[in-house]
Amino acid sequence: MSDDRIRILAARSPRHGPRRPLNEWRPVVTLIAHHHEYGPAQPEELSTVARLARLGFGLSRDLFDRYASLFGMDSIRVLRVPRSTGTALAACAAFWTMNQWFGGRPVPVQAIAMVAVDPALRGAGHGSALMQSLLIEGRQAGAALAVLCPATRPFYHRLGFGRGGVTCRWSAPPSAFAQSGAAASDLRPADPLDAVPLAMLRHPLLKEQNGLPERTEALWTLALCPEGEPSELYRNQDGYIAVTPPQDRRLDVADLCLPSARSLKPAMTMLAGFRAQVDRVTWRGGPDDPLALLAGDGVALECREEWLVRPLDIDKALEARGYPADIREYAIFEINDGLIFGNCGRHHLEVVSSAGNISKTAQVLDPPARIGTAAFASLFTGHASARALWRTGLLHGEEKMIDRLHRVFCGAPSWMPDRF
């Protein structure tokens, strides 16, 4: 596992400063349409970026500094536009690369956050220009997909993003977890600033589910220190649960990994123990979340948010992910991508022993299916089945080829607990 040196950064002061010395920055400035400039943010631009983030998301300066420290200043990109007196910073975004697991294998993805345009310059194409440069850079950096949690979908849909999976926010009264029959004392307090043992407990889930990110140090920090303070972590040999102190008669589970009854049952007893203090317990999970399945009366799906995915390198993505072990199958489809021409054309995928190979030479007489980048995102991640996409008119082709695609991409529903 690549996570063997993870320590998390919660103890850093929010104003700890950039993680990489400024003189090590490698500005890659690209000139794009109309002499716009795209590249890494310079230190003197940081307060303008913080201002755009505040105007775009209401992000306080302290929180902005915390994120900049966590993800690194070198994750921030800006778009500068010409002005009579020089250039103005019109838009900003941040990205980093990580692995997201699909079909039991890691796929390199570009995670995108903090996309914001100066309110005085919106509607002039700057957001799209920034995103296009960002996506090209993500592909050049080796990512096969881009992933983001959108505040608005139509803007990203125009850029070729499609629904990739969900984040479910569940809640239940603590009494819904009573009578699990296990002792909460089986869980022991643990150090929430050391994510190494937690990454090991979580690893089998990455293989079994679709869409879980292999967390970077920064994502572990956000998960375990959601408000900047370390949460209270309890674990045993099987799983863990981290909670923040009860507030306003609510108990928020910051993060959890409860893969079997050995950790689920004691965690339920522990949550039930809060029933004098809180009315609801909340946690984030997938559509078939185990706590939600086991909870008694009063469990509710409070919120179901979709995150978006865009293919950056289709062949790379298809060869990186895993497939059902018990099938030997092929599928052919055509894509037309208005931004990344390397994605365009016919893709012939052969699946054997849960691995996918792109064949450049195979002679197949079957007519290919046809699909757009957005629907491909939903198919690839397991968010929508080939049959569902076909019935809605988002995937075209003969039923025989649709069935092949259906078999190749069937799997667990796609979800992740992380929001960025």
Ligand SMILES: CC(C)(COP(=O)(O)OP(=O)(O)OC[C@H]1O[C@@H](n2cnc3c(N)ncnc32)[C@H](O)[C@@H]1OP(=O)(O)O)[C@@H](O)C(=O)NCCC(=O)NCCS
């Ligand atoms: C969303 C945002 C980044 C778009 O930037 P922009 O420079 O105004 O976008 P563009 O001018 O490139 O617009 C491209 C297209 O998307 C559409 N669009 C832009 N913002 C939209 C929105 N919020 N909802 C729906 N459509 C939107 C535009 O109408 C345009 O469509 P058209 O090509 O048919 O005219 C910008 O409005 C913003 O900073 N919003 C606040 C922060 C935010 O919501 N960021 C996204 C977070 S994930």
